Amino acid sequence: DQQVKQNSPSLSVQEGRISILNCDYTNSMFDYFLWYKKYPAEGPTFLISISSIKDKNEDGRFTVFLNKSAKHLSLHIVPSQPGDSAVYFCAASGGGSQGNLIFGKGTKLSVKP
Amino acid sequence: EPEVTQTPSHQVTQMGQEVILRCVPISNHLYFYWYRQILGQKVEFLVSFYNNEISEKSEIFDDQFSVERPDGSNFTLKIRSTKLEDSAMYFCASSAGWKGNQPQHFGDGTRLSIL
Numbered sequence: 001d002q003q004v005k006q007n008s009p010s011l012s013v014q015e016g017r018i019s020i021l022n023c024d025y026t027n028s029m030f031d032y033f034l035w036y037k038k039y040p041a042e043g044p045t046f047l048i049s050i051s052s053i054k055d056k057n058e059d060g061r062f063t064v065f066l067n068k069s070a071k072h073l074s075l076h077i078v079p080s081q082p083g084d085s086a087v088y089f090c091a092a093s094g095g096g097s098q099g100n101l102i103f104g105k106g107t108k109l110s111v112k113p
Numbered sequence: 114e115p116e117v118t119q120t121p122s123h124q125v126t127q128m129g130q131e132v133i134l135r136c137v138p139i140s141n142h143l144y145f146y147w148y149r150q151i152l153g154q155k156v157e158f159l160v161s162f163y164n165n166e167i168s169e170k171s172e173i174f175d176d177q178f179s180v181e182r183p184d185g186s187n188f189t190l191k192i193r194s195t196k197l198e199d200s201a202m203y204f205c206a207s208s209a210g211w212k213g214n215q216p217q218h219f220g221d222g223t224r225l226s227i228l
Contacts, residue, residue: 031212031213032212032213032214033213034213034216036219041221042221042222043117043119043204043206043219043220043221043222044156044204044219045219046216046217046218049213049214049216051213051214089156091156092213093212093213094212094213099144099146099161099168099169099208099211099212099217100146100158100161100169100171101148101156101158101217102158103155103156103157104155105154105155106155
């Protein structure tokens with residue numbers, strides 16, 4: 001059961017360039033999508049979210065885009081910094097459940113100086 | 114910034130033993146959750162808790178699992194008779210509300226190793 005998919009296990013980007021992390025979902029009833037960042041030996045840290053009624057949300061260097069017709073969302077990080085190197089999880093909520101998050105497998109981002 | 118704290122950071126237990134994982138959620142949060150992540154796999158939802166009762170639980174959360182809020186600050190996950198396949202990272206989370214616009218904040222996890 002893969003309701004939330006992150007098909008790229010890893011991504012390598014040069015410092016200062018844009019990082020684009022992608023996520024696909026199958027359940028059209030999800031009402032919120034969230035991105036979390038995770039460093040080794042730490043828990044997931046909330047980054048940014050987007051409601052299913054929006055198509056874009058921006059917070060500083062982070063922007064999330066939602067394409068409902070394609071059931072696709074992406075996280076853009078501009079400019080990328082070495083401290084952004086971490087595993088990024090896409091998660092979704094709603095879809096008939098009360099609050100529990102359904103996570104993708106994560107994408108490991110490496111930002112090279 | 115307030116944070117969710119979990120203890121212990123690493124727990125090693127013999128198969129068949131009971132284990133209790135502890136969490137202190139963010140103080141003004143009302144919704145509490147447990148998730149687990151088996152090595153190399155996704156973070157998976159186990160259970161949510163609100164108003165002193167379970168709101169929702171996954172298929173993983175069988176009769177071997179229980180949760181409790183024994184006082185005003187702690188939130189615990191008990192595994193009654195541990196199995197080898199219970200070895201995983203267990204994350205506690207809390208949120209002010211249950212909708213996605215009130216995001217869940219996670220602790221750093223407890224690594225549970227069953228021998």
